[in-house]
Amino acid sequence: MIDAVQKGFFNLLSKSALLKRLASRYGMASPASFARRFIAGETVAEAIDVARTLQSKGFDLTLDHLGESVRTHQEADAASREYVHLIDVLMASGIERNISLKLTQLGAGVDRATCIDNLRRILEVAERHEFFVRIDMESSAYTDLTLDIFETLWARGHRNLGVVIQAALKRSEADVNRVIALGGRIRLVKGAYKEPPDIAYARKADVDDAFVRLMQRLLDSGEYPAIATHDPRMIDATLAHAEAQGLPPSRYEFQMLYGVRRDLQRALTADGYRVRVYVPFGREWFPYFMRRLGERPANVAFVIRAMLRDRGGV
Ligand code: FDA
Secondary structure, rough: HHHHHHHHHHHHOOOOOOHHHHHHHHHHOOOOOHHHHOOOOOOOHHHHOOOOOOOOOOOOOEEEEEEOOOHHHHHHHHHHHHHHHHHHHHHHOOOOOEEEEOOHHHOOOOOOHHHHHHHHHHHHHHHHHHOOEEOOOOHHHHHHHHHHHHHHHHHHOOOOOEEEEOOEOOOOHHHHHHHHHHHOOOEEOOOOOOOOOOOOOHHHHHHHHHHHHHHHHHHHHHOOOOOOOOOOHHHHHHHHHHHOOOOOOOOOEEEEEEOOOOHHHHHHHOOOOOEEEEEEOOOOOHHHHHHHHHHHOOHHHHHHHHHHHHHHOO
C-alpha cells in the first residue's frame, strides 16, 4: 500500500513545471550532478561513452532516447526521426544494436495510425541493420493499445520487436500467454506506474508473487525472456527455476537500469549470467528520473546530498 502512495506522490511531483525547471537546470549541469546517477547524459555522444564502458565490462545494452507523452503529430514525427538517426549513429559507433522506446513518444496519445506508422519507419531501418527494438510498457491507459500495436506490426512480419509486461497488473498472465502464443519476446518488470487497485496489486508481496509466477511461465516458454529486476529475491527465484528446469544462462537474460544495483549487475556478470543494462539518455529525462525516485525514496536523500555538494555544501 505504501508503495502505491509513494508512486502516486512522485507521479504528482513529476507533473510540476517548477520542479522540472529546477531539475533541468541543476540535474545534469556537471559530471557530478545528481541525475547522472541514472541518466547517461543529454546527448547521444555521452550515451555512447557510457555504453562503451559498460560493454567493455561485459554487459549487454539497450539504449533509450528518453521522451514520452508527445501531444502533436509533429513531435511524434520528430521523435521517430531521432530514433532513425540514433540507429545510424549507433551503427557507426559499434555499440550493441538494441534500443528501447515508448509508444507515447511516437504518438500513441495522438492517434493509433500515426504511432504505427512512426514505429514501422523505425522498425524498417532497424531490421536492415539487425537492431532489436523493445517497446517499453507505460501506464495502464496504454496497455491495450501497446499490445495491439505490437501485434499489428508482428502480423506484418516485423520480428525484431519485443514488448514489456508488468507483474503489477492483474491482467498480465493473460497478456503473457497472448505474446507467447505469437512467439514474441517479453521483458518482465514489476511495473513503475501508479495504478488503480481494481486492476493492479497494491501490496509489494502480491506483485512479487505475480512476478515469480510470470517469470516461471516465461522461462518455460522458451522465448528468450528478459527478467528485468534489481530484487535479489526475484533473481534467486529465477536462478532456482532455471536450474530446476535445466535451462542454461544462454536461454534468458537479466536486465537492470543504469545506475541501479551496480554491485548486483557486476556479480551476475562475473558468475557468467547475461545482464543487459538499460541506458537512458536525452534532454527529456525528468519523468524517467522521477519514476526512479518513486521506486526508492532513499534516492531523494541522495539527490539532496548531491545538490548541496554541487553548491559547495556537504
Ligand atoms: P524493487 O522495487 O522491489 O527493488 C528491489 C531493490 O532494487 C531495492 O531494494 C533497491 O535495492 C533496488 N532498487 C530498485 N529500484 C531502485 C531505484 N530506483 N534506485 C535505487 N535502487 C533501486 N517499468 C515499467 O512500468 N515499464 C517498463 O517498460 C519498464 N522497463 C524497465 C526496464 C528495465 C531494464 C528495468 C530493470 C526496469 C524497468 N521498469 C519498467 C521498472 C520496473 O517496473 C520497476 O519499477 C523497477 O525495476 C524497480 O523494481 P525492482 O524489480 O527492481 O524491485
